[in-house]
Every structure is written in C-alpha cells, then in structure tokens.
Amino acid sequence: MQAIRTNEAGLRRDEWLERLKLFGLGSPAILLILIILVIPVGWLFYVSFIGADGTFSLENYERMLRRKSYARIFQTTFEVSFLTTGLCILIGYPLAYFISGLPNRIANLCLITVLLPFWTSLLVRTYAWLVLLQKRGLVNEWAMSLGLWDEPIKMVHNMTGTLIGMVHIMLPFLILPVYGAMRAIDRDLMKAASNLGASPRHAFWTVFFPLTLPGLFAGSLMVFILCLGFFVTPAVLGGGKVIMVSMKIVSNIELFVNWGAASALGVVLLVSTVAILWIASRFLNLEKMTGGGH
Amino acid sequence: MLRWFRSPATETQITHGQRLWLYVLAVVIMVLLVTPTLIVIPMSFSDSQYLEFPPETWSMRWYDHYFGSPEWMRATVTSFKAAILTMLLATPIGVLAAYGLHCSKVRFVRAAFVLMITPMMVPVVLVAIGAFYAYVQLQILYTLTGLVLAHTVLALPLVVIVTGSALKGYDMSQEAAARSLGAPRWKAFLTVTLPQIRFAVVTSALLAFLTSFDEVVVAMFISGGDNPTLTRNMFNALRDQIDPTIASISTIMILVTTGMMVLAQLFGQQKEPTRPKD
Amino acid sequence: MTSRNSEALPISIRNVTKTYGAVHALNDVSLEVESGEFLTLLGPSGSGKTTLLMVLAGFTRPDCGSLKFGDREVIRTPPHLRDVGMTFQSYALFPHMTVAGNVGYPLKLRKVSKPDIAARVEGALDTVQLGGFGDRRIDQLSGGQRQRVAVARAIVFEPRILLMDEPLSALDKKLRDQMQIELRHLHEKLGMTTVYVTHDQREALTMSDRIAVVNHGRIMQLATPRDLYERPANRFVADFIGESTFLPVSRQGQTILFDGQPLLHDVPAPDTDNLSLMVRPERVVLSREGPREGANNFAATATDVVYQGDSYLLHAALASGGQIVLRGAMRGANASSLPSVGDALTLCLAPEDTVLIDGSER
Numbered sequence: 001m002q003a004i005r006t007n008e009a010g011l012r013r014d015e016w017l018e019r020l021k022l023f024g025l026g027s028p029a030i031l032l033i034l035i036i037l038v039i040p041v042g043w044l045f046y047v048s049f050i051g052a053d054g055t056f057s058l059e060n061y062e063r064m065l066r067r068k069s070y071a072r073i074f075q076t077t078f079e080v081s082f083l084t085t086g087l088c089i090l091i092g093y094p095l096a097y098f099i100s101g102l103p104n105r106i107a108n109l110c111l112i113t114v115l116l117p118f119w120t121s122l123l124v125r126t127y128a129w130l131v132l133l134q135k136r137g138l139v140n141e142w143a144m145s146l147g148l149w150d151e152p153i154k155m156v157h158n159m160t161g162t163l164i165g166m167v168h169i170m171l172p173f174l175i176l177p178v179y180g181a182m183r184a185i186d187r188d189l190m191k192a193a194s195n196l197g198a199s200p201r202h203a204f205w206t207v208f209f210p211l212t213l214p215g216l217f218a219g220s221l222m223v224f225i226l227c228l229g230f231f232v233t234p235a236v237l238g239g240g241k242v243i244m245v246s247m248k249i250v251s252n253i254e255l256f257v258n259w260g261a262a263s264a265l266g267v268v269l270l271v272s273t274v275a276i277l278w279i280a281s282r283f284l285n286l287e288k289m290t291g292g293g294h
Numbered sequence: 295m296l297r298w299f300r301s302p303a304t305e306t307q308i309t310h311g312q313r314l315w316l317y318v319l320a321v322v323i324m325v326l327l328v329t330p331t332l333i334v335i336p337m338s339f340s341d342s343q344y345l346e347f348p349p350e351t352w353s354m355r356w357y358d359h360y361f362g363s364p365e366w367m368r369a370t371v372t373s374f375k376a377a378i379l380t381m382l383l384a385t386p387i388g389v390l391a392a393y394g395l396h397c398s399k400v401r402f403v404r405a406a407f408v409l410m411i412t413p414m415m416v417p418v419v420l421v422a423i424g425a426f427y428a429y430v431q432l433q434i435l436y437t438l439t440g441l442v443l444a445h446t447v448l449a450l451p452l453v454v455i456v457t458g459s460a461l462k463g464y465d466m467s468q469e470a471a472a473r474s475l476g477a478p479r480w481k482a483f484l485t486v487t488l489p490q491i492r493f494a495v496v497t498s499a500l501l502a503f504l505t506s507f508d509e510v511v512v513a514m515f516i517s518g519g520d521n522p523t524l525t526r527n528m529f530n531a532l533r534d535q536i537d538p539t540i541a542s543i544s545t546i547m548i549l550v551t552t553g554m555m556v557l558a559q560l561f562g563q564q565k566e567p568t569r570p571k572d
Numbered sequence: 573m574t575s576r577n578s579e580a581l582p583i584s585i586r587n588v589t590k591t592y593g594a595v596h597a598l599n600d601v602s603l604e605v606e607s608g609e610f611l612t613l614l615g616p617s618g619s620g621k622t623t624l625l626m627v628l629a630g631f632t633r634p635d636c637g638s639l640k641f642g643d644r645e646v647i648r649t650p651p652h653l654r655d656v657g658m659t660f661q662s663y664a665l666f667p668h669m670t671v672a673g674n675v676g677y678p679l680k681l682r683k684v685s686k687p688d689i690a691a692r693v694e695g696a697l698d699t700v701q702l703g704g705f706g707d708r709r710i711d712q713l714s715g716g717q718r719q720r721v722a723v724a725r726a727i728v729f730e731p732r733i734l735l736m737d738e739p740l741s742a743l744d745k746k747l748r749d750q751m752q753i754e755l756r757h758l759h760e761k762l763g764m765t766t767v768y769v770t771h772d773q774r775e776a777l778t779m780s781d782r783i784a785v786v787n788h789g790r791i792m793q794l795a796t797p798r799d800l801y802e803r804p805a806n807r808f809v810a811d812f813i814g815e816s817t818f819l820p821v822s823r824q825g826q827t828i829l830f831d832g833q834p835l836l837h838d839v840p841a842p843d844t845d846n847l848s849l850m851v852r853p854e855r856v857v858l859s860r861e862g863p864r865e866g867a868n869n870f871a872a873t874a875t876d877v878v879y880q881g882d883s884y885l886l887h888a889a890l891a892s893g894g895q896i897v898l899r900g901a902m903r904g905a906n907a908s909s910l911p912s913v914g915d916a917l918t919l920c921l922a923p924e925d926t927v928l929i930d931g932s933e934r
Contacts, residue, residue: 003600004587005636007647014648015633025394026406028387029450036447037413040424091323098320101304113324119551120331121508123528124544128330130532131337131541138333168330190305200306229417232510236532246419250514253423266420273417471664473651474629474735475678475725482652485677489668 041270048264060264070248077244080159080234081227084166085174085220091167092174093216100182111179118172126233129165130156133237157239165237166227173226174219181215182208221280225273245269335548338541356542365527366539372517373507373524376438380445380506385499387446388453393483395454396461407454414451418511421448426515436519444512449502456501460494461487500558504551580608580765581642581732583628588637590623590789597623598634599789605767610759612768612776615786616812621769622737624786628767629735630654641733656733657726657764661741663718665710671697671721672706678729696728697721699758716747723755727762734759734766740775752778773813777801785809803839806930810850819849819894821928828928831892835868841928848931853899855925858886858911859918867920872896874915884910888917 051057064070099110117125132138133155140152155161185208193203231246238244245265252262299311310317338356340349360366391410395403413421425444426435434440464487472482488495513523524543531537583605590598598620605611613621626632627639630651639647646654666674672693679689697703700720705713713721719739726734739755740748756779759766770776776783777797785792785800785808793805804810807818819830827834828841830849841847863869872888875895879902886898896919911917 003589005589006587006638008636010648011633011636018633019398019400022394022398023400023402023406026391026398026410029391029410029454030406032387032443032447033409033413033450036425036428036443037416037421038409040428041416041420043427044420044424094316095320095323098316110320110324113328117327117331119504119555121525121544121547121551123508123510123525123532124334124547125331127528127532127540127544128334132330132333168327171327187305194306198306200304200308203306225415229419231419232529236529246417246511249419249423250511253426253515259427262423266417266423269417270420273415277415465662465664467660467662467664468666470629470631470651471658471660471725472666472677473631474654474656474658475729476652476655476681477677478650478652481681486666 041266044263044266047259048267050260052260060260063261064264064268073243073245073248076242077228080162080166080242080244081224083163084170084227085224087163087167088170088174088223089216089220092171092219093178093212096175096179096182100179114172114175117168118176122169122232125169126165126236129161129168130236133161133164156237158241159238161237161239162234162242165233166230169233170223170226173222174216177215177219177222178212179215181212181218185211217280217283221276225276228273229269331548334541334544338538338545340538340541343538356538359539360542360546363539366524366543369522369524369527372438372521376441376445376517376523377503377507379438379442380449381499381503383442384446384449384453384502385495388450388498388502389457389495391450392454392457392461393487396458397466410454411451413447418448422512422515425512429516435516436521438521441513441517441521441523442506444516445506445509446502448509448512449505452501452505453498456498457491457494460491464491496558500554503554507547507550579732580763582607583733583765583767584638584640585624585628586638586640588624588627588634588639590627590632590634596789598627601637601789601791603784603791603794605765606781608763608765610756610766610768610779610781612770612780612783613786614770614773614776614783614812615792616771619786620789621771621786623789625735625737625767625769628733629656629658655729655731656735657729657731658735659719659722659726659737659739661738663722663742665718665721665725667710669710670706671702671708671710671713674710674721675706675725675728677725682729692728693724696724699727699761700724701754715743716751719743719751723758727758727764732764734764736766736768738770739768741770741772748775755779777813785812787812803927804850804929805842806932807848810929815853815897817851817853817895817897818931819851819890819896820931821847821849823847830868831890835926835928836866836923837926837928838924839927842930844930844932846931847928850927850929851896851921852925852927853885853897855921856896856898857920857922858898858900859920862918864918864920867922868926870896870919870921872917872919874911874913874917877910877913879910886911886917888919 048060049056049058051059095114099107099114102110134140135152135154137156139155143149144152155164189207189211190203193207194200198206229246230244231250234242234244235247235250238247246269249262249265249269252258252265299314300309302308303310303313336348337346339352339354340346341351341353341355342349395407395410398406421444425440429435429437429440432440466487468490469479469482469487472486473479477485508525509523510525510529513526514529517523517526524547528540528543531540583603585601585603585605588598588601589596601620601624613624615621623632627634627637630646630649634647637647638645641654641656666677669677672690675693675696676689679692684692693706694703697705700723702717702720702724705717705721710718710721719742722739736755740751743751752775759779768776768779777800780797782794782796783800784794787808793800793809795803795805800809801813804813810816810818821828821830821835823829823841823845828837828847828849829835835849857864857867859869871891873891874886875889876885876887878885878887881902883899883901886900888896888898890896898919
C-alpha cells in the first residue's frame with residue numbers, strides 16, 4: 001500500500017535552503033582563503049614545474065637534487081628542527097610536570113611565565129636574544145664576571161644562537177599541550193599504582209608517562225612542523241651562516257627573482273609538512289588537538 | 295622548615311627533598327622564559343649604544359629617536375591600522391564561519407573545517423610569496439587593503455578554532471528556547487548565544503589583532519613602498535645591524551600586547567556557570 | 573494574570589515520517605490532539621517521542637506529513653513563528669539575564685510595552701508561585717525554581733499550545749511528585765492544549781487526559797490512563813505500563829485455555845492467535861480456603877516472599893510451569909503471617925481482572 005507523503009517536496013526544499021544558508025555563513029571565510037591562499041599556492045605548484053625557458057620541465061627539482069648547497073640547506077633545516085624539538089622536550093616536559101603538580105592558583109601564575117613570551121612579538125624575542133648573546137651582550141659579560149670563561153664566546157650569528165632562540169620561541173608550543181595532558185590525568189591512578197606495589201619511579205614511567213604521550217606527541221609535532229618552515233629567528237640569529245629552507249625561498253625571490261626555484265622549494269616544504277601531518281594523524285586525533293568539526 | 299623537606303609531595307609519596315632538583319630546574323626554566331622578554335624593557339632606557347643592563351646612564355634617547363623619526367612613526371601607524379582592520383574583518387567572518395560549521399548538518403563540514411585551518415598549516419613563507427605574486431597581478435601590492443586581506447586569512451583559523459571550541463561547550467538548547475519564544479535564528483544568536491561566548495569572541499579578536507601586528511614574513515613581501523609595517527622595518531634593521539632604537543620599539547610592543555591581554559580579561563570575563571542548589 | 577484560555581487549539585498530526593538514513597525515527601505517525609487536552613507521549617529512550625515533540629515545535633523537519641494547529645497548516649512554518657510555548661529538559665534558561673529578563677523575553681520580541689511586560693511577567697511568576705523572584709539571577713536558583721521559571725517563560729505570552737520535554741526528569745522524587753500535581757493544576761487553570769513527553773509511566777498516568785505510547789517511531793496505543801493500564805493493546809504497552817507477568821494461553825474455538833483449563837474472562841479476547849494472559853500483581857488473590865467458585869484458580873508453590881513495608885511480593889511457580897507474581901497489602905491475615913517459601917498455594921484471578929492481550933510486541 002502506498003504511504004501518503006504530503007508536503008514531501010516542499011519540506012525537502014526547506015531543508016536544502018536551511019542547509020545552504022548555514023553553510024553559506026562560512027562562505028566569506030572560505031572565499032577569502034581560496035583567493036588569498038589556495039589559488040596562489042596552487043599557482044606556485046604549477047610554476048615549480050616551469051623551467052627557465054617557460055616550458056614544462058623538472059629542472060627546478062633536479063637542481064635541488066644535484067646541487068650540494070641545497071643538500072646542506074635541507075640537512076640544516078632538519079637538524080635545527082630535530083634539535084629544537086628534542087631540546088624543547090627535555091626542557092619543557094619537566095617544567096610542565098612541575099606546574100601540573102601545583103594547586104590551581106599557583107599553577108596559573110606559573111603558566112603566565114609560559115604564556116607571556118608566547119604572546120610577546122616574535123621579533124621582540126628574537127631581538128632580545130640578539131642583544132643578550134652578542135659579544136658585548138649580557139650573557140658574555142656576566143659569564144666572564146663570574147669566571148665561567150675568559151674570552152667572549154660567539155653565541156650569535158651561528159647555530160648556537162639560532163638554537164637558543166628557536167627553543168625559547170617553541171617551548172610554549174610544547175609545554176601547553178603536554179601540560180593539558182598531564183592535568184587531565186586522574187591523580188588516583190598514581191595512588192593505585194603505589195598501592196599495587198610500584199615504586200615511585202616505576203609508577204611514573206609505567207603509568208604517568210604513557211598517559212602524557214598523546215600531549216607530548218602533539219606538542220612535539222607542532223614544534224617540529226613550525227621549525228621546518230620557520231624564517232624570522234634563524235634569519236636574524238643565524239646571521240647568514242644557518243640557512244634554512246624558508247630563507248632560501250626568500251632569497252630566491254628577493255635576490256634572484258627565480259620563481260621556479262623558490263616555488264619548487266616551497267612545494268617540497270609544503271609536501272613534507274603535509275606528509276608529516278598525515279602520518280601523525282594516523283596516530284593522533286588531529287581534530288581533538290585543534291578542537292574542530294563537530 | 296626541615297620538616298617540609300621530608301613531607302610528601304606526590305601521590306606516590308616522594309618527598310619535597312627528593313624533588314628539590316625539579317623545583318630548582320623549573321624555577322630556572324621559568325626565569326629563562328620570562329627574562330629575555332622583560333629584560334628588553336630596562337635595557338631600552340640605557341644611554342649607551344650597547345644597551346647595558348643595568349643601564350649605567352638612564353636616558354630616553356632611543357625613545358626620542360623612535361618618536362622623532364617620521365619613517366618609524368609612519369610604519370607604526372600602518373601596523374596599527376592594519377591590525378585594527380584585520381581584527382574588525384577577521385572576527386565577524388570567523389565567528390560566523392564557526393557558527394555555521396557548528397550548526398551545519400552537511401557532510402562537507404569536515405572538509406570545510408580543514409580548509410579553514412590551512413592558513414595555520416601552510417608555511418608562512420609560501421603564503422607570503424603566493425600573496426606577493428597574486429597581488430602583483432591584482433595590482434594591490436604594497437597597499438593596506440592587500441595587507442589586511444592577507445593578515446585576515448592568517449588570523450581566521452585562530453578565530454574559528456577559539457570560537458568553535460566555545461560553541462562546543464555551549465548549550466544550544468538555549469538558542470532553541472529563544473527561537474521557540476519567537477526569535478528568528480539571527481536574533482536568537484545575537485541576544486542569547488553571542489553574549490555567552492563573548493569571552494571567546496574577545497579573545498579571538500585579540501588574537502587577530504596580534505597576529506597582524508606581529509606578523510613579519512608576509513609583511514616583508516607585500517607591505518613596502520608607501521606602506522611598510524613596523525615589523526618589516528624592524529626586521530630589516532635587525533638584519534643589518536643592531537639598532538638600539540629597536541629596544542624602545544620592543545618595549546612599546548610588549549606594552550601593547552600586555553595591554554590587550556588585560557583588556558581581554560576585563561571585557562570578556564565570564565562567570566563560571568554554577569550548579570543548581572539541589 | 574493569565575486567564576483561562578478558552579481558545580486552546582487542537583493539533584492534527586497526519587502521516588509524519590522522519591528517517592535518518594535507514595532508521596525510522598517516526599514512521600507514518602498520525603495523531604489528533606483535542607483542544608485543551610493534556611496528552612502525554614510516553615515511551616523508552618529512542619522511541620521517537622522527543623522527535624515528535626521537536627516536529628511539533630519546528631526544530632526537526634520531517635520527510636513528509638501534515639501538521640495543523642487548528643486550521644493552520646504549520647509543517648513548513650519556522651519555529652519562531654509557530655507561537656507555541658515550550659520547556660526543555662535542561663530548562664534552557666538564559667544565564668546572562670535575570671528571571672524577569674528571561675520571562676519577559678518573548679514579550680519583548682512581540683513588542684509589548686514595558687509596563688505591560690512588567691505586569692505580565694509578575695503575573696506569570698505568581699502563577700508558578702515565584703512571585704517577587706524577578707530580580708534573581710539564574711545561578712541563584714534551585715533546580716525546582718529553575719523549572720518553574722522555564723514554565724513561566726513558556727506561558728507568559730499566552731500560547732494556545734504548550735510543549736514540554738521531560739521537564740521533571742532532573743528533579744528528585746519528592747519534588748517531582750509535587751511538581752506533577754502543580755503542573756496538572758496549572759493545566760486545569762490555563763486550559764491550553766499540552767503535549768508532554770516523558771519516559772516515566774507513573775508520571776504519565778498521574779497527569780494525562782490521554783497517553784500515546786510510542787515505540788520504534790510508531791504509536792502503540794492511544795488511550796486514557798485507565799484504558800491503557802487495564803486494556804493494553806499489546807505486550808509492549810502492557811509491559812511498559814505497570815508491572816505484570818505474562819502466561820501463554822491457547823485458543824479452542826471460542827474458549828481460551830490455560831494449561832488445558834478454560835479461562836473465565838469478562839473482557840473479550842482480541843482477535844489474534846498470538847494471545848497472552850496478562851497478570852497484574854495487585855489483582856492476584858491468595859486464597860487460604862482453596863479454589864474459589866467463579867474465579868480462575870492456579871495451583872502454585874511459593875518460591876520467594878519479599879516484605880516491602882506497605883505491601884509484600886510473592887513469587888510463585890505454577891504447577892504447569894511459568895511464574896506468577898502477587899502483590900498483597902500488609903493487613904488482615906497477612907499482617908500476622910505471610911506465606912513461606914515452599915508453601916503450596918491457591919492463587920485466584922477474578923474474571924474482571926483476567927485480561928487477554930495480543931502477545932506480539934508491535
């Protein structure tokens with residue numbers, strides 16, 4: 001027997017209209033991003049496959065594989081990223097652990113020491129390190145007056161300075177997710193572990209630490225990806241000795257106006273970033289990290 | 295005092311004494327985190343070219359230099375204009391987008407969300423050179439318009455994420471109640487939902503402002519000519535030599551940032567929803 | 573002061589279907605709610621009762637169907653133009669407004685003048701016994717008070733239809749019982765057509781003029797509380813309302829047999845072959861003098877006796893297999909001696925209490 005379906009067409013139309021209107025609220029945002037970001041970057045993809053004579057060619061990519069300077073740049077970029085991430089973990093994890101054990105009020109106060117640099121301009125922080133680490137800068141002056149070393153050490157315009165600056169900038173990105181994960185751990189679990197016979201150290205490594213791994217992973221991932229594409233701090237503190245991919249891209253445009261080379265590098269950078277994110281998303285719920293979707 | 299060293303600090307009964315190394319380490323790290331940021335402030339009052347700490351002679355020399363320089367002033371105005379316009383553009387667009395995504399039942403929501411956070415995921419350098427080329431074609435290179443549009447795109451993911459997570463924690467049945475009482479959806483949003491997510495909206499606006507104000511790489515490429523930003527000039531100055539004027543500018547920037555954060559706290563502060571008494 | 577609403581509207585629901593993918597939340601539902609009636613939609617979680625209420629309110633758009641408030645077709649009308657009062661399970665009060673702000677909100681939308689708003693708000697608050705609470709903030713109120721504010725807000729603009737989505741589920745038992753009576757009185761006073769959703773069958777029986785039992789997106793039975801309890805249409809309804817045990821019976825021509833013996837029953841059996849005997853615990857009688865004339869008698873052995881203060885429960889195994897549960901009052905002979913486990917008993921069921929129902933669940 002055929003069921004009676006009154007108003008079916010009209011109701012369906014209403015439903016689509018409503019969905020369209022809601023989705024349409026996001027259209028200015030989507031439009032802007034398409035025009036300013038997606039299309040230009042798509043164009044960059046295209047340009048990377050255009051050679052000097054204006055036809056399709058892979059010479060930009062070949063150059064990257066051939067020239068030793070490019071190999072060094074990739075190596076430097078990965079080195080800096082790995083070292084920065086590693087140092088951030090070594091320094092940031094204990095601090096996060098310390099703060100997570102504090103009562104709420106005091107913990108929030110301590111968090112300000114992490115958030116204050118986070119909110120301060122990147123340029124200001126980079127400049128601060130430039131001033132502190134220079135030959136006649138504070139660090140050298142104080143170290144020499146304390147007798148730590150006799151001659152001023154060169155700590156800026158090299159890898160050391162770059163690393164110090166990068167670690168300082170990236171620390172909050174690691175500490176915040178790790179702290180969040182630690183705070184979410186039920187303190188009763190540690191009591192249970194003790195009760196069941198675990199020594200404090202054993203309890204930490206078998207109960208607490210594994211539970212913080214998602215946050216640690218998320219934070220490290222974020223730091224690593226940010227380091228890969230980072231420009232300002234290495235450019236200032238590296239003084240031309242530490243050349244990362246982003247700096248090469250900029251110099252390719254600014255100095256040589258070589259769009260082919262720059263965009264090829266950019267594509268490599270973008271593809272590596274996306275690949276790492278994709279691999280990580282297999283192990284981590286990215287949406288939970290950024291709190292998105294439904 | 296000694297007793298404190300022997301009292302337990304954790305659920306696993308480790309004493310404070312055993313954890314002393316952690317406390318010392320933590321304090322050292324916290325000091326190292328904050329000091330570089332703050333030390334610029336007193337150093338900016340140093341009279342010498344080398345910015346000593348503590349300053350041997352106190353002077354406003356570098357501030358005079360900054361305020362007295364037409365280029366620096368023009369750049370500052372540009373930065374402020376760009377930041378305010380970015381804030382005014384990115385916040386409504388982002389809040390609406392977050393609301394639309396939150397209420398939307400379409401299957402493309404996930405894809406739309408990923409699209410909206412791409413500006414955060416793509417390396418800034420690429421955004422910068424892409425925008426540079428696009429603006430040359432559109433002939434809006436070195437204009438304020440172009441700068442604001444690019445900064446808005448950079449700020450949008452933050453607005454969407456912050457507002458989105460506030461909406462997640464919000465009881466949408468309140469909006470439904472308002473609609474059942476006679477308010478069309480837009481009115482229900484404005485009179486009921488928005489007041490309750492205002493902390494997130496204010497924070498997003500602040501983040502949008504700061505994203506634009508502090509932004510270096512994109513500004514390096516697309517601001518210039520008549521409209522260089524403060525950060526662009528600062529960066530160029532840093533690359534060449536250490537101009538102590540930058541210390542005074544940095545201090546001012548720190549004050550602006552801190553000021554904004556205080557404002558956000560004052561305007562946006564939301565009371566914790568309390569539980570019913572029975 | 574809201575006066576008795578003599579213009580309450582009837583509601584006509586016809587062929588409403590709502591599917592989510594393969595799942596039918598509402599399956600060709602039709603229902604007529606009379607003007608001024610208090611109708612309860614009763615069912616377990618996921619039965620579709622809340623979905624139907626949301627369709628009435630306009631928040632859920634069905635795939636097809638017709639919905640009329642009086643003569644007006646409203647199925648395509650957006651929620652803010654339907655002019656119905658609604659309370660939500662979470663109360664949905666606006667925390668950034670005072671009680672008066674909340675209750676006055678619908679009046680403000682309807683462009684009522686400020687002095688009128690104040691008067692009507694006060695009147696509504698009086699009606700729910702919260703007179704003078706206008707200046708309070710929402711977070712200062714107890715659960716019961718919040719519930720009343722929600723009701724006041726829903727009635728202040730004198731809607732002719734009131735929808736309530738499990739309004740009492742968040743309250744403790746004592747308060748819930750009290751509020752049930754208050755809401756019932758409110759309905760009698762204001763007279764608006766009310767559709768009430770709950771999963772609590774006792775609540776439904778207490779408050780309703782009629783109850784629609786809902787399951788799997790269909791209406792299982794629409795009847796007065798009494799008819800529903802005493803003449804359930806099928807096993808699901810019988811099981812959902814009140815307690816009962818079910819015994820299998822067979823048909824032989826016009827007679828219904830249990831364990832080979834014909835049953836005496838006043839109410840005719842439904843016209844199906846899948847029949848069950850529904851036994852309500854409070855209708856079973858323990859006969860200390862053996863089988864009774866003119867009643868259905870069952871030989872049984874007591875397996876469990878549970879004292880419950882105001883009554884006792886007796887679980888008994890029938891000689892023919894199967895179980896009967898009896899609930900007896902604690903008075904008379906029972907007060908001095910309850911039966912013990914293992915006792916041989918005769919249980920009786922009067923013909924007027926012998927109810928045969930359709931044994932299927934749909």
